Amino acid sequence: MAAERTIFHADLDAFFVAVERVLDPSLIGKPVIVGGLGPRGVVATASYEARKFGVRSAQPMAVARRRCPHAVYLRGNREKYSEFSHRFFNLLDEFSPTVVHVSIDEAYMDMTGSERLFGAPKHVAENIRQRTKQELGIAVSIGIGPSKLVAKMASEEAKPDGVFEVLPDEVEAFMASKPVRAMPGIGPKSAAALSELHIETLGQLAAHPVGPIRRALGPNIAGWLQLRAKGIDNSPVAERSKARSISAETTFAEDISAQDEMLDVICHLSEKVGRRLRSSRMYARNVSLKLRYPDFETITRQVTLQQMVDGDDVITSAARELLQKALAQRSGAVRLLGVGVSGLGERAAQLSLLDAAVQKDSAISGALDAVRGRFGDDAVRRGS
Ligand code: TTP
Ligand code: MG
Numbered sequence: 001m002a003a004e005r006t007i008f009h010a011d012l013d014a015f016f017v018a019v020e021r022v023l024d025p026s027l028i029g030k031p032v033i034v035g036g037l038g039p040r041g042v043v044a045t046a047s048y049e050a051r052k053f054g055v056r057s058a059q060p061m062a063v064a065r066r067r068c069p070h071a072v073y074l075r076g077n078r079e080k081y082s083e084f085s086h087r088f089f090n091l092l093d094e095f096s097p098t099v100v101h102v103s104i105d106e107a108y109m110d111m112t113g114s115e116r117l118f119g120a121p122k123h124v125a126e127n128i129r130q131r132t133k134q135e136l137g138i139a140v141s142i143g144i145g146p147s148k149l150v151a152k153m154a155s156e157e158a159k160p161d162g163v164f165e166v167l168p169d170e171v172e173a174f175m176a177s178k179p180v181r182a183m184p185g186i187g188p189k190s191a192a193a194l195s196e197l198h199i200e201t202l203g204q205l206a207a208h209p210v211g212p213i214r215r216a217l218g219p220n221i222a223g224w225l226q227l228r229a230k231g232i233d234n235s236p237v238a239e240r241s242k243a244r245s246i247s248a249e250t251t252f253a254e255d256i257s258a259q260d261e262m263l264d265v266i267c268h269l270s271e272k273v274g275r276r277l278r279s280s281r282m283y284a285r286n287v288s289l290k291l292r293y294p295d296f297e298t299i300t301r302q303v304t305l306q307q308m309v310d311g312d313d314v315i316t317s318a319a320r321e322l323l324q325k326a327l328a329q330r331s332g333a334v335r336l337l338g339v340g341v342s343g344l345g346e347r348a349a350q351l352s353l354l355d356a357a358v359q360k361d362s363a364i365s366g367a368l369d370a371v372r373g374r375f376g377d378d379a380v381r382r383g384s
Pocket of ligand 1: 012013014016017043044045046057058104105106159160
C-alpha cells in the first residue's frame, strides 16, 4: 500500500466579483455580474446573489440580463485579476513546495507530510483561508482529500467560504451519493448516455457491470471512470514531464522578408511554447531559435537565461533577440521560423526568489492561459 496522501484543492469564491468588491466595497451584498458587455458578450462570473437567479459563467449576457436585470454589470479588469491571482499563489507557496496552478484562481497543493510542520490539515486549511481573507480581502474554499479528484470535489462541497475534508475511509461514501455530473470529466453527453443505463449517481456507476458502460462511452474510459467513481485517483499533484525540450515552428507558404512580420511570428510561437511549458508545469533555462532560409540553409541559435522562466514575455524577447542577431549575420527572406525552450526543470520551490518581473510575467501568462483555454488561442494577446 502506498502511503496516504493529503491533497488540497483551493479555489477562490466568485473570483472576478470578489476582486471587484475589494476595489469597490459598495458592491458587497449586491448581485454583481462580470463579463463581456457587448451584444455577444458572455458572463465570466456572477456573484452568489446573482447565481440564485440562474446566472452562470459562460452564459450569454443577454440571458443574464433577463434573469437578473437588477444586478450590477461590470466589464472587469484583467490586470487586477492577474495581480490577485499572483498574490494568492504566492501565499499558497508558503504552505507547500508543490503547488500546481490549474487556472487563474485554483490550485492543487500536495500537503502530504506537512502535519509536523503546520498541524492538522483542517487547521492548515483554515489558516490559509484566514490569511487569504486578511491579505487579499477575498474568500477561498478548500477541499481536502487523499487524491486530486476527491480534493477537487470536496472544494465544491466547501463552497462558498469553507473547508471540507474527506478522510480516506469516507471517500467511497462521499462519492457514492453524488450525481454523475459532479465528477470532473463527465459532461452532459456522457451523463445522458449513463442515464440511458439508469446510472444517475457515482455509486451506481461504480457498481454497474462494465460491459454496457464500455459500449455506451467507449472501451478506454469505462474502466477508468468506474475507478474514479469510487474516488480512486493516483495521479501525482505535479506531473513529471519527460519532455526535455518544447518547441513550435512554422513554415511559410511564401517566404517572408519583412522583419516586423518575423517578429510577430516569433511572438506567436513563443506564446505557444510558453503555454505548453506552463501546462506541463515546467520552467526553462534556455531559449532557442530555428531559422531556415529559402535555400534551405538552417541555423539554430540558443541563449541561456539568468534564471528559470515560464512566461511568454521573457521567451518572446529572448527569441526576438536571437532573430535579430541571426539576421545581422545573414539577412533576407526566411522560409521557416521556430522557437524552443530546453533545460527544463520543475517549478522551483523557491519561486519567491525569482525576480519580480519574471514572476509577474509568469503570473500574467498563466492567467491568459486560463482565458485562452476557455475561449481559444487567439482570445487574448498581450500588448507589448
Ligand atoms: P471559477 O473558479 O470557475 O469560478 P468563480 O471563482 O467565479 O466561482 P466559484 O469558484 O466560487 O464557483 O473561475 C474563476 C474565474 O475565471 C471567474 O471568476 C471568472 C473566470 N471565468 C471566465 O472568465 N469564464 C468562465 O467560463 C469561467 C467558468 C470562469
Ligand atoms: Mg473560483
